[in-house]
Amino acid sequence: MRLAIFDDYRLGAVTDAGVVDVTGALPWAADPDPLTAGWWRRLCRDFDAVHDDLRQAAAEGEPRDVTLRAPVLNPSKIVACASNYAAHVQEMHDVQQRTLGRVESWMMDFDVFLKAPSSVIGPSDDIRLPPEVVAAGHEIHHESELVIVVGAGGSDIPEDRAMAHIRGYTIGLDITxxxxxxxSRRKSHDTFSPLGPWLTTADEIADPGALDIRLACDGEVRQEVNTSALLTSIPRVVSYASRMMTLLPGDVIFTGAPPGVGPIKSGDVLDTSITGLGAMRHQVR
Incomplete structure (x- = not known):
């Protein structure tokens, strides 16, 4: 299924005809407060138990015009992967030399770090550039990424069982x-984690390691890559992260930036898409 969060934090099923409100099919209360919305994390954990009811509600309901929110609610953490595409690692030598005056060799190795959950925005919200960063003359870059949403959480998850811990996938931008x-500080400003347009459940994606990622800035294609180029596979990413921190239902994992990252400025429009996951458009302010 494709699950959306819309309007006053209601649950929608995305059908070919549009978004259908399926909130009433949940067997538990859907708290409308996004800061206490445990119903979403419970859905990520227990989706299999309510799948049939949600699908029936989607078939019987009427599509409606909605405003899409980010397809996550108050995750306990955002885990992000660094240096997970070889071509991006290579381009970062030039980026760091230009922006830092040196190359930080340790940053060229794969690892994970944390972003603030408060940086999340929806699939059409504005990206706001921090005035003090702009005034200091620092470049601010886009990084389009495949994003995992955790279903059944856990720690020390074996790689061969990691896929069972994924609820689904969405599109993300790691603004940097x-x-x-x-x-973490450079990537955690408010609005620096756009997500959307919805959550596509894992059963809908045959191979997350074979998806096309594309980002255009003002119509100019800057990033275009297939996730088959990931240096650390999706199962290994989940397993690796879970060895350092317990993954909880609804947690978010950015899988790494493809090559083609570049600066953004006020007035830019970013169009991002991934095979089977939809598309997003963001205005930079």
Missing amino acids: VRSPADR
Whole structure:
């Protein structure tokens, strides 16, 4: 299924005809407060138990005009992968030399870091550039990525069982300040984690390692890559992250930036798409 969060944080099923409100099919209350919306995390954990009811509600309901929100609610954490495409690692040598005046060799190795959950916005919300960063002359870059949403959480998840812990996938942008600051700080400003347009459940994606990612800035294609180029596979990413921190239902994992990252400025329009997951458009302010 394709699951959307819309309007006043209601649950929708995305059909060919549009978004159908299926909130009433949930067997538990859907708290409309996004800061206490445990219903979403419970859905990520227990989706299999309610799948049939949601599908029936989607078939019987009427599509409606909605405003899509980010397809996650108050995740306990956002885990992000660094240096997971070889061509991106190579381009970062030039990026760092230009923006830092040196190359940080340790940043060229695969690893994971954290982004603030408060940085999440929806699939059509504006990306806001921090005035103090702009005033300091630091470049701010786009990074389009395949994003995992965790279903059944866990720690020390074996790689051969990792796919069973994925609820689904969505599109993400990891907006990044290029400066000497800590990675998490540079990537956690408000609006720096656009997600959307909806969550496509894992059963709909035959192979997450064979998806086309595309980003255009003002119509100019900057990033275009297939996830088959990932250096660390989707199962290995989940397993690796779970060895350092317990993954909880509804947690978000950015799988790494493809090559083609570049600066954004006020007035730019970013169009991002991934095979089978839809598309997003964001205005930069």
